[in-house]
Amino acid sequence: MRQIQYVVKAIIKPGETDTSANFKLPTGFTTGVAIYTNGVEKSTNAMASVEMKDDNSIAIIPSVHIDNWRQSNGGEYEKSFKPLNFDTGNKDYSLIFTLEDKLESERPLKFHVVFLYNNNVKKM
Structure with a gap:
């Protein structure tokens, strides 16, 4: 097994309240996820x-505050991520980012969502 990272990026623009990102995780077993922002929130x-x-449209992770998605401090790298344990299969996924109110900032709110997953690597 080899650990791989997959990144999904999204932006909520000034004056907006939400955005979404559709993506397909590469084949493998997802072990964790962490979110990073540019701090505008x-x-x-x-x-x-x-x-x-x-x-x-089944919620794998229900709508929760982004701090629930953040990487924790200390410990091993993979264990500091929000745990996930599912086979990615051949499915499409979506992330929905929402704010309670319109973004009152001149700068957009940027997200990077990092998924950790393992896949089988066949030796030739």
Whole structure:
């Protein structure tokens, strides 16, 4: 097994309240996820939430505050991520990013969502 990272990027523009990103995780077993932002939500006190759904609109992770998605401090790298344990299969996924109110900032709120997953590597 080899650990791989997959990044999904999204932006909420000034004056907007939400955005979404559709993506397909490469084949493998997803072990964790962490979210990183450019910090705009902290300077504007914006309450930001993220939800993850599969291609059947079933919530894999219900809408929760982004701090629930953040990498924890200390310990091993992989264990500091929000745990996930599912086979990616051949499914499409979506991340839905929402704010309680319109983003009152001149700068957009940028997200990077990092998924960790393992896949089988066949030696030739």
